[in-house]
Amino acid sequence: MKSIFLEIKELNKKFGPINALKNVSLNISQGEVICIIGPSGCGKSTLLRAINWLTPPDSGMVKLEGKIIGSENGKLSIEQSKLLNDFRARMGMVFQQFNVWPHLNVLENVIKAQIVVAKRSREVAEPKAIKILSDVGLKDKIDEWPDNLSGGQKQRLAIARSLAMDPVLMLLDEPTSALDPELVGEVLSVLRNLVNEGMTMLIVTHELGFASKFGDRIVFMDGGEIIEEGAPNIILKSPKTDRLKLFLEKLDITSLKEKH
Amino acid sequence: MLEYQIFFDYGPMILLGFWLTLKIVVCAIALGIPLGLFLALGRRSNFEIISFISTSFIELFRNTPFIIQVFLFYYVLPFYGLRLSAEYVGILALAAFGSAYFAEIIRAGIDAVPKGQLESARAIGMSDWQAMKNIILPQTISIVLPPLTNQTLTLIKESAVLSTITVHELTMTGLMVQGETFRPFEVFIMVALLYWALNETIATIMRKLEKKFSKDRKKTDTTKPRIKNLQRKGL
Numbered sequence: 001m002k003s004i005f006l007e008i009k010e011l012n013k014k015f016g017p018i019n020a021l022k023n024v025s026l027n028i029s030q031g032e033v034i035c036i037i038g039p040s041g042c043g044k045s046t047l048l049r050a051i052n053w054l055t056p057p058d059s060g061m062v063k064l065e066g067k068i069i070g071s072e073n074g075k076l077s078i079e080q081s082k083l084l085n086d087f088r089a090r091m092g093m094v095f096q097q098f099n100v101w102p103h104l105n106v107l108e109n110v111i112k113a114q115i116v117v118a119k120r121s122r123e124v125a126e127p128k129a130i131k132i133l134s135d136v137g138l139k140d141k142i143d144e145w146p147d148n149l150s151g152g153q154k155q156r157l158a159i160a161r162s163l164a165m166d167p168v169l170m171l172l173d174e175p176t177s178a179l180d181p182e183l184v185g186e187v188l189s190v191l192r193n194l195v196n197e198g199m200t201m202l203i204v205t206h207e208l209g210f211a212s213k214f215g216d217r218i219v220f221m222d223g224g225e226i227i228e229e230g231a232p233n234i235i236l237k238s239p240k241t242d243r244l245k246l247f248l249e250k251l252d253i254t255s256l257k258e259k260h
Numbered sequence: 261m262l263e264y265q266i267f268f269d270y271g272p273m274i275l276l277g278f279w280l281t282l283k284i285v286v287c288a289i290a291l292g293i294p295l296g297l298f299l300a301l302g303r304r305s306n307f308e309i310i311s312f313i314s315t316s317f318i319e320l321f322r323n324t325p326f327i328i329q330v331f332l333f334y335y336v337l338p339f340y341g342l343r344l345s346a347e348y349v350g351i352l353a354l355a356a357f358g359s360a361y362f363a364e365i366i367r368a369g370i371d372a373v374p375k376g377q378l379e380s381a382r383a384i385g386m387s388d389w390q391a392m393k394n395i396i397l398p399q400t401i402s403i404v405l406p407p408l409t410n411q412t413l414t415l416i417k418e419s420a421v422l423s424t425i426t427v428h429e430l431t432m433t434g435l436m437v438q439g440e441t442f443r444p445f446e447v448f449i450m451v452a453l454l455y456w457a458l459n460e461t462i463a464t465i466m467r468k469l470e471k472k473f474s475k476d477r478k479k480t481d482t483t484k485p486r487i488k489n490l491q492r493k494g495l
Binding site for chain 2: 054085097102112161165
């Protein structure tokens, strides 16, 4: 059993009367790939955004590399607030809507945070950016503007931008949901490489094919709670709870079950 | 009939007034835009005191007549021991008035940048200010330039109000020459032409800037301009 790498403890978040997160706890070890599935509005995106405090939870805490962010009442201490930006820089985040920076060209998108946040010099940041961009297959696009890229290229750029910060953990919020079907493959193949390199990842996804093949664990959420979690082949083939059964039926993955 | 002699006799005097208008307006804009940016950021601040002060300032100067603001600056400041010349009072009043509008324009520009831009900047570890400076504000420039131009032109025209507190700027000079010559038509046509020339120059420069900023992003997009060129040539 590997040691716990990221510890999420009793996160709670309410949006008005709606419980987006209800006592969500999760322990993740290094190199683990966790796929979070569930119906829309079940709190899976909120969970990712609470982990890096982009949506501050009402209470609970997150522990990464021995550093703790959060508390019982959700308030951060002054030291924690100061720590927060470093804490976030350790985690890469990829959004459904890419959120690449349109006023910077492809290369600058990957350089900017290296210089501003990691305080690297341009001489260090630029070769690193070029290396990562070629890893995601965008080497011939470094002078392009994001507006001229396809959705798949934008998402690969967003992944490269995060990777340039040397994150120890990647949070991916439906990275392929806004893509045309024929572009999903190129982004998934970049993610596959990341899995093979041993990156620890939390992915909110509807790509059950990808989840069952590369996920070490699947977490099913509904109504802000973790309903079921476990290895993909177990959880997808023999769901224990009715809610997961219903969800899988809705997704109509009978064909997928036969494949695996 | 036009009396052309007036243009030669009083032209230099009018130009002197124009020169003062130019100086006052340039100073007011140079003060007003940074102050406007400061107010816009202040209004969004998490510190309630800062956001309250910024909001009050903006609302006060946006919702009262400029001429009253000028009177307040001119007649009230001396009571508090601040004795400034009319020119300086004029610059301060114009800058304060302008900054309230500039602030709202910049705020609208910041709000027009999609929320995900700030989120992705914060998620990668940038502080609020780093995200603002590196990601959000550069994207607001092309959004705010047209309304900012409008407001600058308004500010230049409003500077005529300063004639009421004895600032010898263009309008005041015009009034004085008119009093001497009793030729309102010649005099005010000169005044109007000078305001027009100044505003037209600024509008042209800003239009060029707008084009530059919107073109920069698209400069690798080679297909669109080519199609446009073909259309222009009627092909």
